[in-house]
Amino acid sequence: MLVRPKPGILDPQGQAVESSLRHLGFAVEGARVGRLVDVELTTDDPVEARAALERMCEQLLANPLIEGYEIEFPEHTSP
């Protein structure tokens, strides 16, 4: 799962990364920092897997007030 700060939400980590990259000489217009959570499931059913991952994001992994999430499957297990 990819968890990102929602657009418009202040992202101090992203601001720090952006400023550090500029100091290192990189031409960047912006940077946002989020979290990446890889979960190994016990089910092989892609529909069941996606439903479980959505519930995990809503209950634990993302703060719905300030963060959005995206679910990705590795290519060899993609539904």
Place this chain on the structure above:
Amino acid sequence: MLVRPKPGILDPQGQAVESSLRHLGFAVEGARVGRLVDVELTTDDPVEARAALERMCEQLLANPLIEGYEIEFPEHTSP
């Protein structure tokens, strides 16, 4: 960019997530936590962009001793 702890490297955040998910009743075999950094570049050249992103990871965004990184482009800008 996706930055993940290398295989074999202890990941206390991942362990905490795994344990919390189990407590919530989810059947999981493992969880690993990494970082996600979205960077907006000023270049449109995909070759130049990839080279800059690799240098950013090596110089600032990933710790090469314990972390691996992966560069992804949004679909509409993919080379």
